[in-house]
Amino acid sequence: xxRAAADLWWLMLGLGAVVFVVVGALxxxxxxxxxxxxxxxxERWIAFGVGVTVVILLGVLAATLAAMRSVAVEAPPDxxxxxxxxxxxxxxxxYPESGVITANVIHIPVGEDVVFRLSxxxxxxxxxxxxxxGKMDLLPDRVNTLVLKADRTGExxxxxxxFCGVQHYQxxxxxxxxxxxxxxxxxxxxxxxxAPPTGELASRxxxxxLGSECAExxxxxxxxxxxxxxxxxxxxxxxxxxxAGTLTNTPLNLTTWITDPHTIKDGVDMPAAxxxxxxxxxxxxxxxGLE
Ligand code: CUA
Numbered sequence: 001x002x003r004a005a006a007d008l009w010w011l012m013l014g015l016g017a018v019v020f021v022v023v024g025a026l027x028x029x030x031x032x033x034x035x036x037x038x039x040x041x042x043e044r045w046i047a048f049g050v051g052v053t054v055v056i057l058l059g060v061l062a063a064t065l066a067a068m069r070s071v072a073v074e075a076p077p078d079x080x081x082x083x084x085x086x087x088x089x090x091x092x093x094x095y096p097e098s099g100v101i102t103a104n105v106i107h108i109p110v111g112e113d114v115v116f117r118l119s120x121x122x123x124x125x126x127x128x129x130x131x132x133x134g135k136m137d138l139l140p141d142r143v144n145t146l147v148l149k150a151d152r153t154g155e156x157x158x159x160x161x162x163f164c165g166v167q168h169y170q171x172x173x174x175x176x177x178x179x180x181x182x183x184x185x186x187x188x189x190x191x192x193x194x195a196p197p198t199g200e201l202a203s204r205x206x207x208x209x210l211g212s213e214c215a216e217x218x219x220x221x222x223x224x225x226x227x228x229x230x231x232x233x234x235x236x237x238x239x240x241x242x243x244a245g246t247l248t249n250t251p252l253n254l255t256t257w258i259t260d261p262h263t264i265k266d267g268v269d270m271p272a273a274x275x276x277x278x279x280x281x282x283x284x285x286x287x288x289g290l291e
Contacts, residue, residue: 001133001148004067011063015056071134075113075147082106083117086125086138088164089171089268090231090244100190101219103231104244106175109183110153116146123165129158129175137162150177159245166267172245193222194234197286205286208279213271220290230270236290243268254284 026045084106085092093102108114118127120138127146128135136146150156160171178186197203206223209215215225221234236242240249246265247253259280261270273280 001071001073002131003151004070005134008063008067012060015060019056073113073147075115079113079115079147080109081115081117082108083119084127084138086118086120086122086127086160086164086171088122089160089167089265091171091173092121092231095187098187098191100187101232102190102235103239104173104241105239106173107183107186108148108150108175108177109180110150110177113147113149116148118144118146124162125160125164125171126162127158127173128161129156129173131156132158132175135161150175153177153179157245167265170244170246170265172241174240174245189238190235194220195289195291196222198289199285201282202286202289204279205282205284208275208283209286212273212275214273214283217270233287233290236287238291251284251288254287255280258283 081096083092083094083096085094091104091106093104093106094100116127116136118136118138119142120140122140124140125138126135127138129148132148132150133146136144138144154177156175156177158173158175160168160173162168164171197206209220210224215223215227217227217229219226219228219232219234221232225233237249241247242249242254242257243261243265247257257264258273260272261268262272273283275283
């Protein structure tokens with residue numbers, strides 16, 4: 001889909017550049033002529049100009065229709081489905097067939113049509129991963145469908161493309177296209193319950209998580225945390241970033257994020273954790289182990 005749009009854009013840029021150069025040259029030639037020149041030659045030039053314009057515009061119309069046809073693909077009925085729900089300001093990602101729930105990172109198998117079912121929990125967002133295809137709105141009252149296919153493996157970055165509040169620009173999404181084996185392994189790992197805490201510090205962190213408001217908003221499968229306001233954290237440590245691309249996922253950044261989210265991303269629903277330094281360290285030790 002992205003290639004069809006890019007090809008069309010290059011065609012239009014090329015034609016536009018040629019027209020610009022030719023018209024500019026003719027303008028300069030015309031400036032050297034007398035204004036009273038109304039010879040038949042002059043009229044032929046006008047007819048020529050109208051004719052060329054019509055031909056170019058019809059050509060662009062044909063190319064546009066061809067691009068639109070190649071973009072509107074029907075996915076095969078057995079195609080993988082991914083539900084994406086926009087939130088201010090992060091992406092909930094669900095795989096209904098396997099029950100996997102994650103956030104801000106979408107793994108897909110390479111070379112296969114993937115059906116994205118897009119919706120929103122609050123305002124209008126727009127799903128846009130430029131290397132894969134065009135934009136599609138996420139609306140609160142209906143589900144939009146977008147079919148995308150990655151032609152090669154790799155990581156493709158995108159961002160929300162519809163202004164949705166002050167942190168609209170920090171609503172990043174990453175699509176990771178990988179071979180079928182790696183994808184199935186990822187699904188299997190994400191399906192599993194959270195890793196139990198290793199060590200005393202992390203165990204204390206789990207208890208703090210469950211005993212605080214963290215658990216009211218976040219889910220960690222395999223524990224008693226079943227909140228559904230914020231992202232599912234079951235495999236948080238496998239995600240490269242936190243806050244939808246706001247920070248890289250390191251223990252230090254996690255600490256900053258938990259203690260002072262509003263300095264980093266003003267307006268997010270998450271309250272700053274009111275815990276001591278030792279307690280924060282325990283919490284981060286636990287979260288960092290959620291492979
Ligand atoms: Cu979500 Cu802009």
